[in-house]
Amino acid sequence: MIEIIDAERCTSCDICVNVCPTNVFDKTGGIPVIARQGDCQTCFLCELYCPEDALFVSPFADEPQQVDLAALKQAAAMGSYRRAVGWTDETSDRRGIDRSYLLFGH
Amino acid sequence: MTNQSIRAERTFSAAGSVEFDADVLVIGGGPAGTWAAIGAAERGARVVLADKGFCGTSGATAAAGTGVWYVDPDPALREAAMANREKMGGYLQDRRWMARVLDRTYDRSNQLADWGYPYPVDGNGKAQRNSLQGPEYMRLMRKRTKQAGVTILDHSPALELLVDEDGAVAGATGERRQKHDRWTVRAKAVVIATGGCAFLSKTLGSNVLTGDGYLMAAEVGAEFTSMEFSNPYAISTAFGSVTKTLFFGWATFTYEDGSVVPGAASKGGRSAIARALLQGPVYARLDKADGDVQQHMRASQPNFFLPFDRTGIDPFTDRFQVTLRLEGTVRGTGGLRIVNDDCATSVSGLYAAGDAATRELICGGFTGGGSHNAAWAMSSGGWAGQGAADYARQIGPATRRSLSGAGTVALRENANRPFNPADLTRAVRDEVVPYELNYFREAGRLGGSLRRLDALWAEASSADAANASDVLRAREGAAMLATARWMYRSALARQESRGMHRRDDFPDQDDRQRHYITSGGLDEVWTAFRPHAAAAYAEAAE
Numbered sequence: 087m088i089e090i091i092d093a094e095r096c097t098s099c100d101i102c103v104n105v106c107p108t109n110v111f112d113k114t115g116g117i118p119v120i121a122r123q124g125d126c127q128t129c130f131l132c133e134l135y136c137p138e139d140a141l142f143v144s145p146f147a148d149e150p151q152q153v154d155l156a157a158l159k160q161a162a163a164m165g166s167y168r169r170a171v172g173w174t175d176e177t178s179d180r181r182g183i184d185r186s187y188l189l190f191g192h
Numbered sequence: 193m194t195n196q197s198i199r200a201e202r203t204f205s206a207a208g209s210v211e212f213d214a215d216v217l218v219i220g221g222g223p224a225g226t227w228a229a230i231g232a233a234e235r236g237a238r239v240v241l242a243d244k245g246f247c248g249t250s251g252a253t254a255a256a257g258t259g260v261w262y263v264d265p266d267p268a269l270r271e272a273a274m275a276n277r278e279k280m281g282g283y284l285q286d287r288r289w290m291a292r293v294l295d296r297t298y299d300r301s302n303q304l305a306d307w308g309y310p311y312p313v314d315g316n317g318k319a320q321r322n323s324l325q326g327p328e329y330m331r332l333m334r335k336r337t338k339q340a341g342v343t344i345l346d347h348s349p350a351l352e353l354l355v356d357e358d359g360a361v362a363g364a365t366g367e368r369r370q371k372h373d374r375w376t377v378r379a380k381a382v383v384i385a386t387g388g389c390a391f392l393s394k395t396l397g398s399n400v401l402t403g404d405g406y407l408m409a410a411e412v413g414a415e416f417t418s419m420e421f422s423n424p425y426a427i428s429t430a431f432g433s434v435t436k437t438l439f440f441g442w443a444t445f446t447y448e449d450g451s452v453v454p455g456a457a458s459k460g461g462r463s464a465i466a467r468a469l470l471q472g473p474v475y476a477r478l479d480k481a482d483g484d485v486q487q488h489m490r491a492s493q494p495n496f497f498l499p500f501d502r503t504g505i506d507p508f509t510d511r512f513q514v515t516l517r518l519e520g521t522v523r524g525t526g527g528l529r530i531v532n533d534d535c536a537t538s539v540s541g542l543y544a545a546g547d548a549a550t551r552e553l554i555c556g557g558f559t560g561g562g563s564h565n566a567a568w569a570m571s572s573g574g575w576a577g578q579g580a581a582d583y584a585r586q587i588g589p590a591t592r593r594s595l596s597g598a599g600t601v602a603l604r605e606n607a608n609r610p611f612n613p614a615d616l617t618r619a620v621r622d623e624v625v626p627y628e629l630n631y632f633r634e635a636g637r638l639g640g641s642l643r644r645l646d647a648l649w650a651e652a653s654s655a656d657a658a659n660a661s662d663v664l665r666a667r668e669g670a671a672m673l674a675t676a677r678w679m680y681r682s683a684l685a686r687q688e689s690r691g692m693h694r695r696d697d698f699p700d701q702d703d704r705q706r707h708y709i710t711s712g713g714l715d716e717v718w719t720a721f722r723p724h725a726a727a728a729y730a731e732a733a734e
């Protein structure tokens with residue numbers, strides 16, 4: 087489930103509010119709030135769309151978890167999914183490296 | 193290029209509501225809905241697309257990504273692609289539809305390449321087009337939908353259909369969750385592309401998929417088919433949502449004590465996992481993947497690794513606990529019955545595409561291993577959109593018809609007991625999630641579930657209208673309830689095991705039951721048999 091918005095990185099662009107398919111966030115005029123955490127479906131898509139790597143979705147789908155923001159930042163966990171799929175400028179060559187065709191039919 | 197002249201018109205804005213006038217309304221903005229909207233717009237229709245979430249991130253494909261049934265147009269390859277699935281699907285497929293879908297999927301995938309989808313190229317310089325990354329694909333589909341001139345309403349779940357004096361479908365109304373008001377679209381035809389129903393199991397990307405389109409369609413009298421093929425369960429870590437099963441083909445499954453679960457496998461041995469889970473915890477380790485395979489996996493499906501990387505598990509060397517999450521009709525094959533090549537339903541003005549529609553035509557009773565659902569969504573979406581646009585043109589410039597809402601449960605004042613969506617949802621999930629009820633079916637247990645589900649329906653349908661803040665959840669609960677009843681009534685009617693439908697009391701496939709099961713109804717749920725075309729011909733020749 088979505089666990090945290092890093093107030094230091096967030097620029098209040100509200101993209102996460104718009105793209106979350108289950109409407110978990112609310113606009114505030116400033117930094118959005120996680121208003122309905124229980125509705126989060128752990129799809130990680132807000133992370134992909136956040137241009138600032140300011141969000142962290144914990145992989146635990148059924149219960150909230152305590153997260154340590156400083157440790158997450160240090161481990162570069164925030165934005166890791168975005169980088170892996172090539173949605174940052176530095177990683178865009180990864181957009182076309184899907185090798186599923188080598189794995190199908192196993 | 194946006195063509196302003198064919199945009200749907202915003203006609204009315206009383207306080208607390210917006211109204212649009214369109215030719216075609218598409219409900220749902222996953223692959224099926226976006227292809228439908230583009231297909232209708234290309235035919236000159238003014239189109240509105242309303243999605244419960246955000247068109248581009250919402251639905252199963254956006255979060256998960258899909259293998260695609262993309263097969264080069266070489267007759268031998270196409271023949272093999274059709275033949276190798278027939279047994280698995282219980283011989284309920286229709287060859288003509290399979291061929292149509294293969295053709296269409298090939299064209300659409302190549303269209304995606306022209307639009308800039310970054311398909312990989314293999315070592316021989318050949319583009320490989322049998323897999324789509326969900327976020328990438330659906331971001332592109334949103335862009336193309338907008339460029340086609342379609343008006344997109346995000347965070348705007350449809351709540352009920354509108355019908356004209358003759359009962360033809362003529363639009364829908366819903367709410368705008370972030371604007372806290374209502375929308376109405378008057379349209380000449382409607383495409384239901386709301387996906388399947390996964391009963392809030394948190395299988396990846398699917399909590400928006402609660403069967404809403406089924407309920408709305410049933411309220412105008414639409415029919416369903418193959419609803420007994422509605423019990424796929426997908427493997428994930430016990431704690432996580434990432435139910436991508438392909439890589440579990442490299443797994444060894446073990447009990448608590450470390451001994452191997454006999455017969456357990458992702459493909460062809462999932463029921464052994466379910467039986468083991470009924471006894472206690474089950475673990476997996478992807479220990480059959482060598483170094484090369486591990487690298488390909490990471491490159492191909494980064495989200496598969498999120499639950500592992502974020503908990504410090506190495507899935508190739510560490511043992512981790514797994515579970516099976518229900519996917520209902522998302523990777524099942526049941527859905528709205530299609531009556532012609534345009535994906536029309538049995539109700540005038542109503543079309544269906546993607547998981548909202550049956551996939552029996554191309555996969556019979558089993559979809560596992562993927563690819564067919566994605567191919568169906570892109571093919572049926574286009575057909576439904578074009579069919580709806582052509583139907584709308586036939587109606588001509590509409591004299592302003594008098595429309596009424598067709599919705600029932602949770603929408604009408606009954607001055608009775610209050611509607612409690614949370615309790616309803618919990619009660620429905622209790623009947624469909626347990627493996628011993630839904631994975632492994634048996635007449636006595638199905639009958640018991642149906643009695644409880646029918647009682648829930650009697651209660652919900654006589655309860656008062658839900659209040660504004662609850663109405664979406666109430667309608668979702670009612671839709672899941674209705675879906676469960678068509679599923680189990682159909683499961684009871686199919687007294688054999690075929691495709692994914694497994695009856696403990698009828699463990700074998702029975703040649704005499706090579707037919708389809710149609711279902712429908714809300715207060716009274718009914719089922720009926722329809723012959724499978726090939727079986728009917730065979731009988732005629734006897």
Ligand SMILES: Cc1cc2nc3c(=O)[nH]c(=O)nc-3n(C[C@H](O)[C@H](O)[C@H](O)COP(=O)(O)OP(=O)(O)OC[C@H]3O[C@@H](n4cnc5c(N)ncnc54)[C@H](O)[C@@H]3O)c2cc1C
Pocket residue numbers: 219220221222223224225242243244245246247249250251252253254256257258259260261348349350351385386387388395396397398400401402404405426434435436519522523545546547548561562563564565566567569
């Ligand atoms: C984990 C996972 C992996 C999968 N892998 C594969 C695979 O490899 N190959 C394959 O072929 N298939 C696969 N599938 C199935 C595939 O994802 C679906 O068949 C496909 O997404 C169907 O497309 P759709 O447009 O019909 O539905 P969806 O993509 O689910 O979209 C439905 C849309 O309808 C919207 N909606 C719902 N209710 C309403 C409402 N009341 N009003 C307005 N909008 C509404 C939703 O918000 C959503 O955007 C997988 C599914 C899952 C869950």
Ligand code: SF4
Pocket residue numbers: 091092095096097098099100101102103117118135136137138139140141
């Ligand atoms: S998308 Fe990221 S930067 Fe933008 S508001 Fe959300 S958290 Fe802040």
Ligand code: SF4
Pocket residue numbers: 087088105106107108109110125126127128129130131132133143
């Ligand atoms: S993980 Fe998905 S459902 Fe949860 S907040 Fe992010 S976008 Fe929304």
